[in-house]
Amino acid sequence: MLRRPRPLLVAGLAALVVGAPVAAYADGVTSRSDATALTVAVADNGQDSGTVTATYDGQESVSGETTPAIPSGGFVELGVLTQQATATNGRSAACAGVAGAGGGVVQIGDGSCLTPGDTVSGSLTDLSLDGLGLEAPPTDELPPELVDALEPVLEGADQLDAVRDQVDAAIDQVRGPLEEQFGELGLVARFDAIEGRCTVDDGQPSGSASIANAGVVLVGGGQTLPVVSLPANPPPNTEVVTDLSDVLDVLLGAVSTQLQVGLDGALADVDEAVVAQLREQLVAGVRDNLEDQLAPLEENLLRITLNEQTRPTSDSIRVTALHAQVLPAAAEAIDAPLVDARVGAVGCGPADRVVSEAAPAPEPEAAPPPAAQPRIPTAVSAGVAGERDEQGLGLLPWLTLAVGAGAAGAAGWSALRRHRA
Amino acid sequence: MSDRLLGGLVLVALFVGGLALGFGEDDEFAPMSAPATPTRLVVPSLDLRAPVVPVRLDDDGVLDPPDDERVVGWWQGSRRPGAEGGQTVLTGHTVHDGGGVMDRLGRLDAGERIALGTEAGRVVYEVERTETLTKAELAAANKEIFAQDHGGNRLVLITCTGWDGQDFTENVVVYAEQLGLRKQTAKRTV
Numbered sequence: 001m002l003r004r005p006r007p008l009l010v011a012g013l014a015a016l017v018v019g020a021p022v023a024a025y026a027d028g029v030t031s032r033s034d035a036t037a038l039t040v041a042v043a044d045n046g047q048d049s050g051t052v053t054a055t056y057d058g059q060e061s062v063s064g065e066t067t068p069a070i071p072s073g074g075f076v077e078l079g080v081l082t083q084q085a086t087a088t089n090g091r092s093a094a095c096a097g098v099a100g101a102g103g104g105v106v107q108i109g110d111g112s113c114l115t116p117g118d119t120v121s122g123s124l125t126d127l128s129l130d131g132l133g134l135e136a137p138p139t140d141e142l143p144p145e146l147v148d149a150l151e152p153v154l155e156g157a158d159q160l161d162a163v164r165d166q167v168d169a170a171i172d173q174v175r176g177p178l179e180e181q182f183g184e185l186g187l188v189a190r191f192d193a194i195e196g197r198c199t200v201d202d203g204q205p206s207g208s209a210s211i212a213n214a215g216v217v218l219v220g221g222g223q224t225l226p227v228v229s230l231p232a233n234p235p236p237n238t239e240v241v242t243d244l245s246d247v248l249d250v251l252l253g254a255v256s257t258q259l260q261v262g263l264d265g266a267l268a269d270v271d272e273a274v275v276a277q278l279r280e281q282l283v284a285g286v287r288d289n290l291e292d293q294l295a296p297l298e299e300n301l302l303r304i305t306l307n308e309q310t311r312p313t314s315d316s317i318r319v320t321a322l323h324a325q326v327l328p329a330a331a332e333a334i335d336a337p338l339v340d341a342r343v344g345a346v347g348c349g350p351a352d353r354v355v356s357e358a359a360p361a362p363e364p365e366a367a368p369p370p371a372a373q374p375r376i377p378t379a380v381s382a383g384v385a386g387e388r389d390e391q392g393l394g395l396l397p398w399l400t401l402a403v404g405a406g407a408a409g410a411a412g413w414s415a416l417r418r419h420r421a
Numbered sequence: 422m423s424d425r426l427l428g429g430l431v432l433v434a435l436f437v438g439g440l441a442l443g444f445g446e447d448d449e450f451a452p453m454s455a456p457a458t459p460t461r462l463v464v465p466s467l468d469l470r471a472p473v474v475p476v477r478l479d480d481d482g483v484l485d486p487p488d489d490e491r492v493v494g495w496w497q498g499s500r501r502p503g504a505e506g507g508q509t510v511l512t513g514h515t516v517h518d519g520g521g522v523m524d525r526l527g528r529l530d531a532g533e534r535i536a537l538g539t540e541a542g543r544v545v546y547e548v549e550r551t552e553t554l555t556k557a558e559l560a561a562a563n564k565e566i567f568a569q570d571h572g573g574n575r576l577v578l579i580t581c582t583g584w585d586g587q588d589f590t591e592n593v594v595v596y597a598e599q600l601g602l603r604k605q606t607a608k609r610t611v
Contacts, residue, residue, distance in 0.1 A: 088497060093458075201456045202504050208540060376498065376567035377484040377510075378560045382523065383581030383589030384490055384516040 031056035031351035033198070035083035035096035037068065039342040054085035054092065056351075062086070085346070090202065090353035094346035097195030097321060099212075188219050189324075191230070196307070196321035196344030200351040205317035209234060209307035209344065218250070225250055230306060240304035248287065255286045316349030450601030453503030453541060461538030462493045462511060467529065471522045473511065473537070484579075490514040490521050499577075500569055502537055502544045502599065508572030509537070515580045515589070523580035527551060527593040535576060535597050546576045546597035553582060559592045566594060574599050 032055045039048040052064035066084050083096040191214035198207035214230040228240060259279045308320040321344030459473045474487055476494030486494040493513040500507030513523035529535075535546040554562065566577060576597040583591030 091497070199456075199458065201501055204455050206455055206457075375478060375482065376563055377478055377496070378482040378563050379556060380484045380512055380559065380579045380581065380592050382484075382486050382512050382514050382579060382592070383584070384514050384521060385518075385584070385588075 028057035029055045030353070031087040031089065031092045031200075031349075033085040033087050033092035033094040033200075033348045033351075034346065035085045035094040036345045037081040037083040037096045037343070038098055039340075039345065041340045049081050049083060052083045052085045052094075052096075054087040054094070056087040056089060056092070060087055083346075087351065090351055091200065092348045092351040093197075093199040094348050095195065095197045096346050097193060097344035099193035100191075186219055189216050190214065194321045194343045196319045196346045198317050198319045198346045198348035200315060200317065200349035203315045203350075203352070205311065205315060205349050207236070207307070207309050207317045207319035207346070207348070209319060209321035211306065211321065234306035236307050236309040238306040240306060248291070252283060252287055256283050259283065312347075313350060315351070316347070318345070318347045320345040450545060450603055452601050453544065455541065456501040456504040457539035457541035457544075458501055459495050459509065459511070459537045459539055459544075462513075463536040463538065463543075464529070464533075465536075466533050467525045469522065469525075471513065476512070484510075484512055486512045486514050486522075486580075490516055493522055496567075498569070499567070500572075500574060502539055502574065502576075503541065504574060506572065506574060507569035508567075508575045508577050510567060510577045510579065512579045515582060515593075517584040517589070521580070523578070523593075526578060526580045526595060527553065527582055529578075529595050534600075535578075536603070537576065542602045545600045545603050547600055549575070549596045549598050551593065551595045554592050554594060555583075555590060556592065559594070 032053070034051050034053045036051045037049040040046065049068040050065055052062065052066055054060060054062045062085060064083070064085075066082060068081050068083065070079075070081060079098075079100040081098050083094075085094040086092065192212040194209070194211050194214065196207070196209045198205065200206075210233055211230050212232065215226060216228040218225040218227055230240065231238065256279065259282055303323075303325045305323045306321070308323045310318045312318060320342050322342070324341045325339065458475075461471070462473050463470050471491055471493045473493045473495050475497045476485060476487060477497050478484055484494075484496055486492075490513075493511050495501075496510040496512065499510035502509055513526075514521040515524050515526070529548050529551050531548050531550055533548045535548065537544045537546070559566065565571075566579070576595075576599065578595040578597070580593050581589035581591070582593045583589055
């Protein structure tokens with residue numbers, strides 16, 4: 001049902017939405033919103049949680065599943081998906097997101113539609129200890145200054161092969177403690193809840209995203225090292241830069257320590273300065289290999305955007321709480337499929353207040369048509385009455401206590417029903 | 422005796438000082454740049470702190486608060502704080518034997534302050550007046566109380582009162598003027 005606007009409202013709208021049509025759209029819809037909790041596309045295979053759409057053409061119409069089933073076969077275990085949308089006269093709103101097991105769903109409109117649950121985690125990439133370069137460099141590739149340093153100690157280059165055997169043995173001793181220390185290494189993304197929201201009110205779109213306890217961590221051997229912590233309330237279009245320097249530092253520190261212990265034992269007869277130089281050479285090799293492995297992430301080829309916002313029109317907005325993409329170059333480098341994941345994607349607007357179609361100017365003598373009034377309350381039913389006093393039940397607990405039936409009395413007391421006034 | 426008196430004065434001073442921490446006279450406010458959905462109502466003088474959820478009119482034009490008596494309802498047909506004009510209407514239950522979120526709304530006096538939590542921050546209002554209307558008076562004055570073509574983005578709080586043993590016969594209505602978003606200058610209790 002179209003309602004006739006007040007002149008003041010029409011003037012306000014005209015000022016706010018310059019040049020925009022203020023009449024209903026061709027299909028009669030004047031306000032709309034949509035929400036999609038999750039979309040994941042891996043290579044050519046995509047799956048999503050469906051979309052909830054709300055429209056208003058005088059009456060609100062909402063379609064779609066607001067708490068869809070968790071997509072199967074995902075690489076993470078999600079607890080709750082929710083996607084909610086509403087559209088009314090002059091206003092639309094939407095909210096969508098995911099949470100870990102134990103998370104809850106809240107009615108849209110109170111600023112959030114999710115409560116966080118257990119932490120959800122998914123592996124971004126594995127790091128291989130075998131690929132870290134933990135092997136002795138060929139003696140003929142040792143830098144000249146190291147060879148020069150070794151020669152006087154070993155009384156001739158022909159003994160360098162013997163040194164290499166010793167180094168190999170030392171590195172074998174190093175690899176064991178490293179694997180024990182870190183086990184299978186991996187970079188893991190984790191979060192408790194991710195949610196995107198948007199509203200359009202009085203022609204003004206706004207959007208936000210909230211991300212609970214989210215970040216990227218290095219895990220291995222029961223250890224967890226924070227790599228990136230994601231902000232809880234990121235500003236619009238926040239690009240996440242994966243600074244992996246901490247990861248490098250931790251791994252290199254462990255490698256250096258183990259090499260020192262191992263080489264000092266295996267090369268006890270070799271000059272200390274030479275062993276130190278050899279150790280530095282090996283650590284440098286490990287660094288090169290680590291950086292090669294992490295380069296796709298370090299160079300931001302894994303693109304993560306938080307609170308991604310676009311404005312299709314001046315009176316509408318699209319928000320995606322988290323948009324992660326493994327870009328083609330990175331996919332090739334780490335032998336992973338192309339991935340495009342969107343969490344908490346919502347769209348709001350346009351949301352015009354309904355006005356009548358442009359009508360020919362009335363005849364001067366014609367009486368103006370009766371203006372439909374906006375629907376406003378005529379009563380507020382905000383009273384609740386306990387029944388116990390007026391029904392004489394206030395004595396019930398005491399009576400039941402008196403006869404020794406305390407438990408039954410307490411149950412009867414708590415079960416007292418209340419009615420609205 | 423004098424020690425007790427001194428102790429009492431100290432307690433009173435601490436109490437008054439504690440209340441003053443809620444809203445200082447030197448609070449600074451900024452205008453809201455965009456509408457923001459209310460999510461929490463705080464009225465320090467009533468010790469009222471409650472979540473706010475949207476509510477709608479029923480088919481008969483009756484505005485019902487949320488079922489949970491400790492939760493406040495924001496009428497979705499009213500303006501959000503920060504909107505251009507109109508008024509923000511909130512309602513909550515009164516329970517005649519206690520436990521309702523707005524049981525003591527009628528005790529609010531002019532000049533007392535109210536805060537609404539929103540995504541944009543905490544919006545502060547100052548009470549202009551409190552009035553009690555019969556159900557019939559409220560129905561007759563509904564345009565003044567609820568219509569959105571006036572109000573200057575003020576806050577209107579409504580609950581029931583006048584328990585006659587069987588029913589509530591009246592409504593308490595509080596009107597409050599918006600002061601703006603409180604600037605984050607120091608830790609506050611509200």
